[in-house]
Amino acid sequence: xxxxxxxxxxxxxxxxxxxxxxxxxxxxxxxxxxxxxxxxxxxxxxxxxxxxxxxxxxxxxxxxxxxxxxxxxxxxxxxxxxxxxxxxxxxxxxxxxxxxxxxxxxxxxxxxxxxx
Amino acid sequence: xxxxxxxxxxxxxxxxxxxxxxxxxxxxxxxxxxxxxxxxxxxxxxxxxxxxxxxxxxxxxxxxxxxxxxxxxxxxxxxxxxxxxxxxxxxxxxxxxxxxxxxxxxxxxxxx
Numbered sequence: 612x613x614x615x616x617x618x619x620x621x622x623x624x625x626x627x628x629x630x631x632x633x634x635x636x637x638x639x640x641x642x643x644x645x646x647x648x649x650x651x652x653x654x655x656x657x658x659x660x661x662x663x664x665x666x667x668x669x670x671x672x673x674x675x676x677x678x679x680x681x682x683x684x685x686x687x688x689x690x691x692x693x694x695x696x697x698x699x700x701x702x703x704x705x706x707x708x709x710x711x712x713x714x715x716x717x718x719x720x721x722x723x724x725x726x727x
Numbered sequence: 728x729x730x731x732x733x734x735x736x737x738x739x740x741x742x743x744x745x746x747x748x749x750x751x752x753x754x755x756x757x758x759x760x761x762x763x764x765x766x767x768x769x770x771x772x773x774x775x776x777x778x779x780x781x782x783x784x785x786x787x788x789x790x791x792x793x794x795x796x797x798x799x800x801x802x803x804x805x806x807x808x809x810x811x812x813x814x815x816x817x818x819x820x821x822x823x824x825x826x827x828x829x830x831x832x833x834x835x836x837x838x839x
Contacts, residue, residue: 658828713758715762719767
């Protein structure tokens with residue numbers, strides 16, 4: 612089974628509007644972390660936001676927030692007030708425990724295009 | 728500046744010619760890892776290392792080797808590259824049991 616599923620291969624959003632990028636995950640480890648990364652056309656991986664499995668509140672970082680629904684195993688990224696510079700590939704990733712090698716497991720990604 | 732440095736950024740090579748992609752971090756991280764990125768598949772782990780002289784296979788290790796002789800360096804070796812290893816490669820590092828991963832800038836490899 613896929614550990615990280617991003618069901619939206621591509622999304623369009625109008626500039627200044629909010630957009631939600633979906634991510635569902637699958638793990639039996641009670642301790643895990645969820646990440647979102649942005650990859651612009653230049654190729655580098657830019658860390659956006661992190662949510663720990665024991666965190667009581669949803670993570671926020673500026674215009675980015677993570678809608679964490681633990682029972683549903685979803686960790687959707689919400690970008691408020693979209694900007695043209697937000698056009699990029701977005702990856703959801705999960706870290707399981709150190710015993711699992713501390714590795715990040717990535718989803719296939721969602722390409723976001725912001726329209727002016 | 729805390730960073731992970733990969734070299735080269737771009738490489739075109741021919742089938743069968745051994746190559747090494749270097750990775751170095753200056754943050755004293757125990758954990759280092761290599762990923763490859765292919766369209767529609769996201770990033771997949773090739774090899775990882777939990778500390779010096781401790782390495783293990785990730786999800787797609789075939790055709791690759793690694794070594795970890797020093798804490799800061801984690802080179803990726805392709806002994807006999809093939810066209811199906813054409814990909815974008817990332818090195819990443821982190822502290823044990825911590826959640827911040829630092830990625831290198833990526834190496835775009837083309838094997839013809």
